[in-house]
Amino acid sequence: MITEVVNTKELQKLDPVFGQMSFDNHEQIVFCNDKDTGLKAIIGIHNTVMGPALGGTRMWNYNNEWEAVNDVLRLSRGMTYKAAVTGLNLGGGKAVIIGDAKTQKTPELMLRFGEFVHSLSGKYITAEDVGMATSDMDLVRTVTPYVTGISEEKGGAGNPSPITAYGVFMGMKAAAKYAFGSDILEDKVVYVEGIGNVGEALVENLSNEGAKIYISDINRERLEEIRDKYSVTIYEGDNLYAEEMDIYAPCALGATINDETISQIKAKVIAGAANNQLAEEQKHGILLREKGIVYAPDFLINAGGIINVYAELENYGRKEIVRKTENIYNTTLEILKNAEINGVTTHQAAFDVAQSRIDARKLKNS
Numbered sequence: 001m002i003t004e005v006v007n008t009k010e011l012q013k014l015d016p017v018f019g020q021m022s023f024d025n026h027e028q029i030v031f032c033n034d035k036d037t038g039l040k041a042i043i044g045i046h047n048t049v050m051g052p053a054l055g056g057t058r059m060w061n062y063n064n065e066w067e068a069v070n071d072v073l074r075l076s077r078g079m080t081y082k083a084a085v086t087g088l089n090l091g092g093g094k095a096v097i098i099g100d101a102k103t104q105k106t107p108e109l110m111l112r113f114g115e116f117v118h119s120l121s122g123k124y125i126t127a128e129d130v131g132m133a134t135s136d137m138d139l140v141r142t143v144t145p146y147v148t149g150i151s152e153e154k155g156g157a158g159n160p161s162p163i164t165a166y167g168v169f170m171g172m173k174a175a176a177k178y179a180f181g182s183d184i185l186e187d188k189v190v191y192v193e194g195i196g197n198v199g200e201a202l203v204e205n206l207s208n209e210g211a212k213i214y215i216s217d218i219n220r221e222r223l224e225e226i227r228d229k230y231s232v233t234i235y236e237g238d239n240l241y242a243e244e245m246d247i248y249a250p251c252a253l254g255a256t257i258n259d260e261t262i263s264q265i266k267a268k269v270i271a272g273a274a275n276n277q278l279a280e281e282q283k284h285g286i287l288l289r290e291k292g293i294v295y296a297p298d299f300l301i302n303a304g305g306i307i308n309v310y311a312e313l314e315n316y317g318r319k320e321i322v323r324k325t326e327n328i329y330n331t332t333l334e335i336l337k338n339a340e341i342n343g344v345t346t347h348q349a350a351f352d353v354a355q356s357r358i359d360a361r362k363l364k365n366s
């Protein structure tokens with residue numbers, strides 16, 4: 001399950017939207033409903049100071065609507081800081097469609113969703129996220145220009161997952177340089193949790209470098225498929241956090257770094273693709289720091305995907321996508337060092353860079 005584990009009872013005690021704990025001065029939240037296609041979607045626009053709010057659409061079978069609201073609020077906020085720390089002229093947004101992507105995603109539903117996106121006149125630009133494919137974005141493109149992540153055949157930058165994984169790999173190398181004094185990952189023990197689109201591409205990068213890779217996933221078939229393609233070991237235990245390892249790479253769920261896991265984690269470095277890895281940013285950032293675990297902030301190192309889709313808006317090519325993504329190495333190293341100098345968590349250090357860019361732009365715009 002990609003969405004975070006949330007306590008629905010706790011959520012229900014709060015006011016439905018503006019009172020949610022994940023509400024963080026979001027500019028606009030749009031609830032989309034269409035009886036004919038069964039579409040129930042929420043578009044969250046967190047902040048548009050730096051530019052239009054860009055972020056993918058996630059289709060997920062949420063347990064209830066509270067979880068969906070919570071997810072879109074958290075994810076859209078994350079996009080604001082991801083774009084700003086990466087230096088892109090984009091704001092933060094995200095959409096969720098409530099339902100099972102395997103059984104409920106129809107062309108009609110996607111087209112109707114596209115019309116809702118279009119009705120926002122470009123304030124929100126969509127892309128793919130979990131439960132979506134490039135072909136879905138191609139379909140949405142037939143009803144609105146406010147979509148990225150479309151296929152290369154249709155003039156887009158294609159599937160963002162490999163480039164996301166490459167950025168994560170760069171961030172991981174920078175964190176290794178900081179923690180171990182070398183960014184060479186050969187023989188480093190790396191656990192990749194979640195070997196979906198990004199996880200697999202990360203495994204490929206790691207295996208090219210000779211890392212000792214362990215993989216874990218709830219999908220057995222997928223584990224076997226990856227094992228047959230790369231030199232990896234399937235983790236057969238039931239608590240990978242407690243295993244001896246150099247690097248833990250969360251590439252599935254959010255919130256896997258929490259009260260329960262931090263006390264067990266033996267990794268020296270955490271660097272992965274999943275969004276919102278820290279269950280509570282402040283508290284868990286501090287706990288990691290106290291344990292001496294080098295945490296490469298998720299929204300910083302998983303920005304390859306947004307760099308890839310931004311290319312469609314700015315018309316830059318593959319070379320520039322790769323250059324910008326490789327720069328994640330330098331930014332990560334700089335942020336890890338700044339965090340140490342300023343005595344703050346690495347998450348906070350990355351957040352501060354993003355916030356100062358947003359504040360400066362706001363001043364300029366006013």
Ligand code: NAD
Pocket residue numbers: 001002129130131160161164193194195196197198199216217218219222251252253254273274275302303305306
């Ligand atoms: P995906 O759906 O292709 O893969 C996720 C994988 O995680 C699946 O194989 C699934 O079976 C597995 N999984 C689910 N729950 C698990 C659990 N409890 N333990 C182990 N494995 C579990 O998704 P993806 O596109 O690879 O994205 C992975 C993560 O990276 C997501 O959190 C996503 O939001 C984030 N991310 C993706 C991109 C991108 O370009 N695709 C960009 C930025 C961030």
